[in-house]
Amino acid sequence: MNNYDPKDRANIDAMASDAELTTLKRKVFDKACQHRYSYNFQWLGRPIIQFPEDIVAIQEIIWDTKPELIVETGIAHGGSLVLSASLLQLIGNEGKVLGIDIDIRPHNREAIESHPLAHRIEMIEGSSIDPSVVEQVKQFAQGKAPVMVILDSNHTHEHVLSELRYYAPLVPKGSWLLVFDTVVEHMDEDAFPDRPWGVGNNPMTAVEEFLAESDRFELDSEINNKLLLSVAPGGWLRCIKD
Structure with missing residues (x-):
């Protein structure tokens, strides 16, 4: 711990290894999802459909890396696009956000x-x-550096793995590739009865396969360990090689 960065990495790691806390946060997460907790929040007027801790973590990453382009798969109501755009506006560079969705409702x-x-x-x-x-x-990405990628669209294994393979080459050393809803792997078997994804077929299983075939990315343990309520455990990937 120091005067410039008051967080304590040893304490973060100890918190992550606390078995009792892990059990409690799993229970809180599951109960909160029953009440559609992530739908409670907006960012500058647009529904963001994210947990607050994940929003804060995204902010930290964007502020630190100052990307010129943020590629986001999955748009929904646009809150995440606006979050990224607002941070780029504060940074003051010429950065853009590029959102992709199979159905952008009028x-x-x-x-x-x-x-x-x-x-x-x-x-x-x-x-x-x-x-x-x-x-x-x-x-669109040509000439823009660094590029950051956030994957949050179709959550099946094959779709996310394809996204990882397509978009990872855009991310340079030192930048980030974020994969959301990896938490599906840790949820109840019947948590998504009307969706094609679930335990064994989800973003986490795709991340595991991707990391096994690529040595350019690693899980950032500090962000992963310090978040109590996150939809992206294991999804905070930092590029470590050109």
Whole structure:
């Protein structure tokens, strides 16, 4: 611990290894999800559908790395796009946010495009793993550095693994690739009865396969260990090689 960064890494690691706390936070997380907890929050007027601790962690990463481009798969109401755009605005660089979604509903598009931070945001409608969409993203990313990627769309193993393989090459050493809803692997078998993902078929299983085949990324243990209520345990990936 020091005067410039008051957090205590040893204490963070001790907290993460506390078995009693791990059990308690799992119970709190599961109960909170029953009440659709992540739907309670907005960022600058747009529903963000994220847990507050994950929002804070994203803020820390963007502030530290100051990306020129943030690629986000999954748009929904646009709150995450606005979060990223607002931080880039504060940083003061020329950074942009590029959102991709297979279905951008007209009322959400209108709200995003009329937002005060719309000049920081671009959107592509289409599947994030459609080769033509991937090519558009690659073209948009040319000349922008660093690039950061946030994956939060279809949560099946094959979809997320494809996203990882397509978009990881855009992320340079020192930047980040965030994979959300890895927590699905730790939830009840019947938590998603109307979705094609679940235990054994989700972003966490995709991350595990991806990390086994790529040595460019590693799990950032500090962020992973310090968050109590997060939808992305094991999903905070830092690029460590060119």
